[in-house]
Amino acid sequence: MGNWLSKFEERIPIGPLIEVAAHKEVPIHKHSLWYYMGGISLFFFIVQGVTGVLLLFHYQPGLETAHASVLRIMTNVEFGWLMRSIHSWAANLMVATIFIHMFSAYFMKAYRAPRDFTWYSGLMLLGLTLTFGFTGYLLPWDDMAYFATKIGVDITAGMPVIGGEIANIMRGGEQLGGLTIQRFFALHVVVLPAVFVGLLGFHLLLVQIHGNTIPENIEKKKAYRKIPFFPNFLYADLFMWLIAFNVLAILAAVYPWPLGPEADTLAPAPVGIHPEWYYMAQFYVLKIMSEPVAMVFFAFSGLLWALVPIWDPTTDQGRRGKVATYVGIISLFSFIAVTIIAYMTLE
Amino acid sequence: MNYPSWTIDGLGSGWVIGLIAITHVFISHFAVGAGLFLPVTEYFARKHGRQDVLDFLRHHTRFFLILTAVFGASSGVGIWFSISLVQPAATASLIRTFVFAWGIEWMVFLVEVVSLIFYYYGWEKMKPELHQKIGWIYAITAIGSLFVINGILTFMLTPGSWLETRSFWDGFFNPTYAPSLILRILVCLALAGLWGIFQASRMDRENPLRTWLLRYSSRWLIPSYLVAGFVMFWYIEMVPAESLDAMTEGISGAGAGNLSILTRVAMLVGLMTVTIALMVLFGPYLNPTDFSTSKAVWLLVAGFIVTGAAEWSREVLRKPFAIRGFMYSNGLYYQDVEDKLKRPFLDHAPWAKLHPDVGTAMFKTQCSSCHTLHGYRALSGFLKDRDEESIYLFLTMLQQGEENPYRFIMPPVLGTEDDLKALAAYLAREIEPGVSETAVAP
DSSP, X not given: OHHXXXXXXXXXXXXXXXXXXXXXXXXXXXXXXXXHHHHHHHHHHHHHHHHXXXXXXXXXXXXXXXXXXXXXXXXXXXXXXXXXXXXXXXXXXHHHHHHHHHHHHXXXXXXXXXXXXXXXXXXXXXXXXXHHHHHHHHTTOBHHHHHHHHHHHHHHHTSTTTHHHHHHHHHTSXXXXXXXXXXXXXXXXXXXXXXXXXXXXXXXXHHHHHOOOOOHHHHHHTOOEEXXXXXXXXXXXXXXXXXXXXXXXHHHHHSOOOOOOBOOTTSOOOTTOOOOGGGHHHHHHHHHSOHHHHHHHHHHHHHHHHTHHHHSOOSSOOHHHHHHHHHHHHHHHHHHHHHHHHHHTOO | OOSOOOOOTTTOHHHHHHHHHHHHXXXXXXXXXXXXXXXXXXXXXXXXXXXXXXXXXXXXXXXXXXXXXXXIHHHHHHHXXXXXXXXXXXXXXXXXXXHHHHHHHHHHHHHHHHHHHHHHHHHHHSOHHHHHHHHHHHHHHHHHHHHHHHHXXXXXXXXXXXXXHOOHHHHHTOTTHHHHHHHHHHHHXXXXXXXXXXXXXXXXXXXXXXXXXXXXXXXXXXXXXXHHHHHHHHHHHHSOHHHHHHHHTOOOOGGGOSSOHHHHHHHHHHHHHHHHHHHHIIIIITOOTTOOHHHHHHHHHHHHHHHHHHHHHHHHHTTTEEETTTEETTSOBGGGHHHHTTSOGGGGOGGGGGSSSHHHHHIIIIITTTOBSSSTTBHHHHTTTOOHHHHHHHHHHTTSGGGOTTTTTSOOOOOXXXXXXXXXXXXXXXXXXXXGGSOOOO
16 A cells, blocks of 8 residues: 555655645634635535536537527436536525625635735635626526526626627627527636636635634634644534535425526516526616616725725724724625615515 | 314414424434433443543433423423314324323333433432433333334324224334334434534533543444435335335426425435434544534534424325325325215315305315415415416316326315315415406306
8 A cells, every 4th residue: 555655656746735734724713614614615616517517418508409408407317407406506505605705704804915815816706606607597598597697788788888899799799699608608618617717726825825814803812723724624624515515405405496488589578587696786786876877886896895905904903904894894784785675676 | 074174374284293293303312312322321431430421421411301301291292282283183093093002102201201300310319220220211111102102103104904904003013113113213323422412512622521422422323324224225115105106206397306395305314314424424523622512503403404304204205195095184084085075065074164165164174284375385386377267177187086196195175066166266366366357157
């Protein structure tokens, strides 16, 4: 066995990696639950990869084939309905855990130097995840997918100067159709995964280099202990992955993801058409504000959020730190409240 | 049909039993498992002179006594209240058939509770040998109570040759009796382990006993994982073929997956059983130092979900019967169907006459034991795309015997043509007010 191991080590030297893992430590304190959110997001991404490949074996993009192939996956392919249900639920759970991960990182001030690039890369991963959701939502080509995507693309078209051109590139013409499915499919299964994996590697590398942030008040009181990453934190991480897996399995099995009737591009939009929950707040803002004002609002608030390492750079809990905390609380509650209002005001 | 109906819209009357019963099963199986956990661990501790373990057991007994003797016993009474309201006919049948067994069950339970009280108060006042004996008495009576109740529970799914012989013993030692008893004992041991893990996780992290107890309690789950899979296959072998058809073929369309909800939940039970094993491995067994009480709570929640899902699956597997081959879930006797099927419904449901109209009476008496209008198994969902005419045609299909595709999951509907029309009108009106104007031609 030792001989085999040494031959393996000679060809693929993983010793230094094990060495790093053996000496890496993770702080444990009353807020360390939030440390698991990044790992759980990664778990859901792995699930997306596996189920996505399985769906890829059967899915056929195209105006005539997209809906029919998804219907076949759900009715003729053994456990196809389960794979699709897991894929769809895991996508939603992944977005939810990344949101939680982002807000927890924000409130722990994990965006401050030297972790500012971890913050930026994390936000880019969130953006890619939302794009995954947007492109994947269209692929079954049922009525909800068609009309919700149409609204999304129309919003893009409303952007000043470049909006119309971007929308045309997305659609592959003036209308949503076969070319749109083809382009969204290419983005969803080739471009986005490739970019995502690269960026994820960078993000994880930064996490390994800088370690976990300890909240200031806990650091000052020394109210924490440290445990080895390997094996202690890894076991704890696996425990949390199993909980996440159970939640996913319950949702996917008890509430299988539905498939609506095939999109009819000439039919009126169904009553109560709306995007996925993570776009509902923006959807509502667009309903109550004129589009250019809403666009400026989104751009400004998004920029303010992304650039928090610049306007709250200090390591002490000073005035700006408190402002950042208030901004975070207001943002979080506004997002939740507007999402709820958006659902309550649906037709 | 001979009793007044008790309906709860939204939750559904069946879930009133379900919520109480699942909680009771979770606690009572722990009571049986810990009935072994306590004296076995006490024996070990005394043999090896482990005073620290004995101190833990004394503490654990207090928690155990409060949880099982107070909450377990009161939820058990709650089951009696709820089943006699929701399923009065089936409850009466079970009492009549197993009056002798119920008598034994309550005797055994009495000894179980008394011995537990003695066991708890005897930690400091009894000689070790006597205390240990009391512990064994508790363990034997706890398993004894499971031995009895298991016969009655399994009888409802597989009455076996009792249907012909009406013999107490044939009904009691029915085809699923043995595999079910073994499965339940395995569950009891696993739950004893989970609760032991929970209790140990609350101890001071620096205490070396904590690590020992977490690993020791984890081992109580091992028998389940070694044997449960095989016993489950045995159990399934004993389940009637038509019940298994409901699992393997399913009834749902593409929109809801092409396996029935029963099959999907049963699959979840298997999956979550495996994940609990892995959670115990990565948590209290391999990483006891960093295992927290909150994680132990997650384990208990997972155990509760698996217990609930397994019990729910067993109940649904019995559909459309309360007692398979003998009584339908709405209290209709199987042997009466031919005689009563197309006779006026109110003739053989005297209590139903109290309802304002025949449609309401039909719904409350024949549908509401399984369905609600707008909540659990909502008829507003199942019938949403049907008008009154279509609902009526659906109801006539439920009278077509062997031609009825729903015969394996729903009882036939009793009543004349006018009764069915009245029920269709009621459902159309209640499900979507305003649609009932498109009435069925009289």
